[in-house]
Amino acid sequence: MAAPSMAAALAASLPAPAAAPAPAAPVYEAIPPSMAKVIDIEAEIALQVVQLDGMVVSKILKHAREATSGTVHGLLLGLDLDGTLEVSNSFALPHHVSDEDDKSAKSSAKYQASMLRSLREVQADDSVVGFYQATSLGAFFNQNLVEIQAIHQDKLRHGGVVIVHDVSLTARGNASFRAFRLTPSFLDAYKKSNFSTTSLISHRLTFSAILEEIPLQVRVNPLLGSFLSKLTQSSPSPLPDPAPDATRTAVIPPTFSALDLRTSGLTRNLEQIIETVDNYKNEEGNVAFLQRQIARERLKAENYIQKRKEENMARAAQDLAPLPEEDVARLFKIPPEPSRLESMLLLGQIDAYAKNLETAASSGLIKMYSVRN
Structure with missing residues (x-):
């Protein structure tokens, strides 16, 4: 009986634990009117233009050129502000031989999650705003593109976009990038899984009404543009008294693909x-x-x-x-x-x-x- 009474005495002699302070109620400041349109929390501003960063363009070109298979696709990262979808970064997705295999799908999902987590750790843009896909000869209509874009338009703000890069036009010296998203009428028929003749007539669907194109712009960082313009190297000149500009040539050689006459x-x-x-x-x-x-x-x-x-x-x-x-x-x-x-x-x-x-x-x-x- 002595032990319990001693424990009670010791407990009574200890100071009462201080009550935990109640957490302060969060204070929300109103968004300034000058920033309300830019922030667009409710995604009420319609998407008007897609802006690709120069680095994203170069990464897509590099991925398409070095790919060993015909399937080239990846995710686009960025932010939509004031009706402009700014794509500031991207990363390539691995290609699997069997896209229908469950293991391949799980492996691709793990890779995406790992990449987004790594970008978040270094405080880089990790908001997915769409995906890109390389194609040849302008033919990009396929089931895979439609299915992925339908998922993006259901999950992402403003529905996300798909950037289509035409490799064949790039080989001729014209880098081709176009932005698309599914039309509301097609998306409605897709969600109902109804593409019967009656449904096509009621939705007024043809192949030209599957996708709608969004204007696209390419933004080059001024510092990068200045670096490329100054990227020259010295070279000997055969002239006896050459001008300063004649002794320097660009490191990137000019392309003459526009003069190619092959068919x-x-x-x-x-x-x-x-x-x-x-x-x-x-x-x-x-x-x-x-x-x-x-x-x-x-x-x-x-x-x-x-x-x-x-x-x-x-x-x-x-x-x-x-x-x-x-x-x-x-x-x-x-x-x-x-x-x-x-x-x-x-x-x-x-x-x-x-x-x-x-x-x-x-x-x-x-x-x-x-x-x-």
């Missing part, structure tokens, strides 16, 4: 058009087969209903109880109407190949005419 690109373009037209014919054949199957099943169901009506009329004439009406959907498995999404995407690819062929052919004719004269 290898045209041949590849025609091959892609033929291949895509064949794919479109096969897809249309599959759709026609499914539609015929649907028509046969519907005809069977209609004949069954008509036969049951005639039997009930005959039984009613004989003062007999009518036969019960059975569930036609359970008796006849009528397939749903096939999706026309793949056909629309293939038409978009054909259109892109045709426009690229027109541009390349007209440019080639001008070059050949100039050489001849």
Whole structure:
């Protein structure tokens, strides 16, 4: 009995613990009117232009040039301010041989999370604002792009954007970058997973109404531009008394790709058009087969209903109880109407190949005419 009383005495002799101070209520300061439009917390300002930093452009070009596979894609990082989506950084995503493999998807997700966490630790931009994808001959319509962009537009502010880089135009000396996002009508049909003929008509969807283009600008840091303009090296001059500018040449040599008269690109373009037209014919054949199957099943169901009506009329004439009406959907498995999404995407690819062929052919004719004269 002595021990408990001693413990009680010691406890009573200790000073009472100080009450924890109540946390102060947070004070929120009103956003100044001059900054309210710029901050745009509720994302009420419509996206008007996409601004690519010069470093992002160089990183995408480098990734597309060094890629060993045809799949080149990565994430864009930045911030949207006052209707301008400023893309200040990017990083490439690894390419997996099997994109459908669960392990590949999990590995890619872990890589993205690791990269974003590393950027956050060094206090760099880690806000995802979209993704980029490299393409060739202007044909970027595919299921993968649509699926990724649909996810981004559902999760990101202002829906995010996809930057399409055309490698074939860059090879001719014209760096091609375009910004797109899905149209509201297409996104509505995509969320409903309904691309039947009736849905396409009600949403007024064609291949040209899948994506809407957003104006794009390239911003070069003045310090970087000054560095590139001064990036020269000394070289001997054959002149006896050369001027100071004649003794220095740029480290980056000039490109003469615009004077290339080869037609290898045209041949590849025609091959892609033929291949895509064949794919479109096969897809249309599959759709026609499914539609015929649907028509046969519907005809069977209609004949069954008509036969049951005639039997009930005959039984009613004989003062007999009518036969019960059975569930036609359970008796006849009528397939749903096939999706026309793949056909629309293939038409978009054909259109892109045709426009690229027109541009390349007209440019080639001008070059050949100039050489001849």
